[in-house]
Amino acid sequence: MDKDLAIETRDLVKRYGERIVAVNRLSMRVYRGEVYGFLGPNGAGKTTTLRILAGLVRPTSGSATVFGDAPGSDIALASMGVLVETPTFYPYLSGRDNLRVLARYAGVPEQRIAPALERVQLASRAGDRFSSYSLGMKQRLGVAAALLKDPKLLILDEPTNGLDPAGMADMRALIRGLGHEGRSVLLSSHLMTEVEQICDRVGVIRTGELIAEGSPDELRDRDRLRVRAHPIDEARQIVSRLSGVERVGGSDGALEIDADPALASAINRALVSAGIDVSELRQERGSLEEVFLELTQDRTEIGVSSHDS
Amino acid sequence: MIASIAAELLLLRKRTGVWVLLAIWAALSAFFGYLLPYLVYRSVAAGPVRAPLTQLLPQHVVENLAGSFPFFGGAIVLILGVLAFGSEYGWGTFKTLFTQRPGRLQVFAAKVLALGLALIPFVLIVFVLGAAWGTLIGRVEGAAISAPAALAVVRALLAGWFILAVWAAFGVALAVLTRGAGLAIGVGVLYALAIEGLFSGFANEVALLRPIVKGLVRANAYSLVKPLSGSSAASAGAGPGFFTGPFVPSEQAFVVLAIYLAVFLGLAALLLLRRDVA
Numbered sequence A: 001m002d003k004d005l006a007i008e009t010r011d012l013v014k015r016y017g018e019r020i021v022a023v024n025r026l027s028m029r030v031y032r033g034e035v036y037g038f039l040g041p042n043g044a045g046k047t048t049t050l051r052i053l054a055g056l057v058r059p060t061s062g063s064a065t066v067f068g069d070a071p072g073s074d075i076a077l078a079s080m081g082v083l084v085e086t087p088t089f090y091p092y093l094s095g096r097d098n099l100r101v102l103a104r105y106a107g108v109p110e111q112r113i114a115p116a117l118e119r120v121q122l123a124s125r126a127g128d129r130f131s132s133y134s135l136g137m138k139q140r141l142g143v144a145a146a147l148l149k150d151p152k153l154l155i156l157d158e159p160t161n162g163l164d165p166a167g168m169a170d171m172r173a174l175i176r177g178l179g180h181e182g183r184s185v186l187l188s189s190h191l192m193t194e195v196e197q198i199c200d201r202v203g204v205i206r207t208g209e210l211i212a213e214g215s216p217d218e219l220r221d222r223d224r225l226r227v228r229a230h231p232i233d234e235a236r237q238i239v240s241r242l243s244g245v246e247r248v249g250g251s252d253g254a255l256e257i258d259a260d261p262a263l264a265s266a267i268n269r270a271l272v273s274a275g276i277d278v279s280e281l282r283q284e285r286g287s288l289e290e291v292f293l294e295l296t297q298d299r300t301e302i303g304v305s306s307h308d309s
Numbered sequence B: 001m002i003a004s005i006a007a008e009l010l011l012l013r014k015r016t017g018v019w020v021l022l023a024i025w026a027a028l029s030a031f032f033g034y035l036l037p038y039l040v041y042r043s044v045a046a047g048p049v050r051a052p053l054t055q056l057l058p059q060h061v062v063e064n065l066a067g068s069f070p071f072f073g074g075a076i077v078l079i080l081g082v083l084a085f086g087s088e089y090g091w092g093t094f095k096t097l098f099t100q101r102p103g104r105l106q107v108f109a110a111k112v113l114a115l116g117l118a119l120i121p122f123v124l125i126v127f128v129l130g131a132a133w134g135t136l137i138g139r140v141e142g143a144a145i146s147a148p149a150a151l152a153v154v155r156a157l158l159a160g161w162f163i164l165a166v167w168a169a170f171g172v173a174l175a176v177l178t179r180g181a182g183l184a185i186g187v188g189v190l191y192a193l194a195i196e197g198l199f200s201g202f203a204n205e206v207a208l209l210r211p212i213v214k215g216l217v218r219a220n221a222y223s224l225v226k227p228l229s230g231s232s233a234a235s236a237g238a239g240p241g242f243f244t245g246p247f248v249p250s251e252q253a254f255v256v257l258a259i260y261l262a263v264f265l266g267l268a269a270l271l272l273l274r275r276d277v278a
Helices: A046-053 A074-079 A095-106 A110-119 A135-147 A165-180 A192-198 A216-220 A232-241 A261-273 A288-300 B002-013 B016-043 B058-091 B093-098 B104-141 B150-178 B182-203 B209-213 B217-238 B250-274
Strands: A005-016 A020-031 A035-039 A061-066 A080-083 A153-157 A184-189 A201-206 A209-214 A224-230 A245-251 A254-259 A277-284
Touching: A005 A046, A005 A184, A020 A046, A020 A184, A020 A209, A035 A046, A035 A165, A035 A192, A046 A061, A046 A153, A046 A184, A061 A074, A074 A080, A080 A135, A095 A110, A095 A135, A095 B002, A095 B093, A110 A135, A135 A153, A135 A165, A153 A165, A165 A184, A165 A192, A184 A192, A192 A288, A201 A216, A201 A288, A209 A216, A209 A288, A216 A288, A224 A232, A224 A261, A232 A245, A232 A254, A232 A261, A254 A261, A261 A277, B002 B104, B016 B058, B016 B104, B058 B093, B058 B104, B058 B150, B058 B182, B058 B217, B093 B104, B104 B150, B104 B250, B150 B182, B150 B217, B150 B250, B182 B209, B182 B217, B217 B250
Parallel strands: A035 A184, A035 A201, A080 A153, A153 A184
Antiparallel strands: A005 A020, A005 A061, A201 A209, A224 A254, A224 A277, A245 A254
C-alpha cells in the first residue's frame, strides 16, 4: 500500500441491473494533502463513486480503499468527513442538535460543534430548526458536519450548490484552507472555475470512465491554433489533410485546429500556396471548461448512466 | 455505544410524533380502561353490571390494564417503531449516520436499544395514570383503596414492555423492508388491527383457524398477560381488542413472542447491512 495515498480505486465497477453501468472500470488515486477535483456531466458516475468511497454503496467489482482500508470500515470512516449530494439532516432538530447527534455517533467531543459552526459561518442560526434553513445554509451545515471529526479526508459533492456568490467565494476559500492544512479533499463539481481555483489535480469522468486526469494546467495544455482565412471551407479542407492535425473545428468564422503549435508555419504555407487569404494565425490555450466540454460532449447525450447525478 | 444510544434518545426525545403517540396511548388507556367502564357503572343503577367498580380501583390496576397492551398499545408502538426507522429513509438521514464512525450494525443496535428504552415510559405511564384514575374513582365512590401487589406490578411492567417491544420490532422490520414510513404504517396497522383481529374473531367458530391464531402475535400477547389479568381477563373483551382465545400457555407465549422479536430485528438488521444506501 502506498502510504501517500488517501484514496485508491482499481477497476471499480458499479452496475444497477443488466443495463445500467454507473461506474465502469474506474481507477483513480487521490494523494494525501491533495485537493482533487472530480469533474463530469450529470449521470457520469461521480456521485456513485463518492457513495462507494463513503461505504454507502457496494461496488459490483473492482476495489476501493480509503487510507488503505475498505470504504465503510471503522478506520476509513474515522478518517473522513462526507457530504454526498444534498445535505440530509433531521428537519425537526436545530442545526446544533443535528451536529450533536452526529458528534455522539462519531465519538467526538461536543466542544467541536461550535468551532465547526463558526467555520462555516452558521453560528448565529445554529439554534434554528434545520427545516427552516435555506439551501445554502443546509450546505454549510453539511460541510460543518463533515468537519466534525477533524478528518484527514473530505469528500465533498458540489459543496457550493445553492450558495450565493459571496457564499461560494467563502466556501472555496474554506476548501482551499482545508487543503493547505494538509487534508485531502475529493471535490465533485460542475463548476470549472471552482475546480480551476481550488484543485491540485482533476479527474474527468464520463459514462462511468475516467477519461482524463492531471493538474488543471496539464489538462488545459492542449494548445490549439486559431486560423482566420478566406474562403473558410476550402481552408478547412486543406488543413484537415495535413499530417499532425488531430481535429479541425470552427467557430465565429475561424478554424480551431488541434495540432502541435510547431505546425503553424506549415499550415500557413499550405494555405497561402493554395491561394487562401490568411488574416490571422495564432496559438491559443483552451479554458478548462472548453477542455471539459470537448472531453465529455461527444457521449453525454447517450446517457449510459442515468442513475446518479 | 452509549454515546450512540444517547444520540438516538435525543432524536426520540425531541420528536413531537413520539410525544403525540404517548399522549394518544395514555388517553386511550384512560378512556377504555377507566372513563368508559366508570360511565357504564354510573349509568346502571344496580345489578351485576355494577361489579366492575372494584376493577377500577388502584389495587386492580394490573388486572384492568394488562389487556390493553396486546391490542391498541401494540398498534401505537408499531407506529413508533416505523417512525424510528422509516423516517430515516424519507429524510435521507441514514446516509448521514452511516458515514459517521460506527458501522451500520452499531447504528442499528443503538436505534433498537434507544427504542427499547423509549418504550419504558409507554409502559409506566399507563399504570401510573391508571392508578391515579383508580384512586380518583375510589375516592369519589367512597370505596376502600389500597396499593396493588408489588410483584404483580413488576410482572405486568415486564410483560407490557415485552409485548410492546415485539410490536415495535414489527414496525422496525416493516419500515426497513419498505424503506419508508407511510406504507409500513398502513400495512402494519392494517395487520395488527384488522387481519389479526379477523382471524382471532373467527377462530372460535372455524376450527381450522385456531392453530393459525395460536401462532399470531395477538393471541400470544394476550396469553402472556392472561395470568396477570386473572379473573378479569374478559375485561378486555368488552371493548376494542375483544379477545376470547384461543390462548396458549404463558411460557409458550413468551417463547413465541421472543422468536417474533428475534425474527423482526434479525430481518431488519440483515436488510440494513446488505442494502445500498441511495
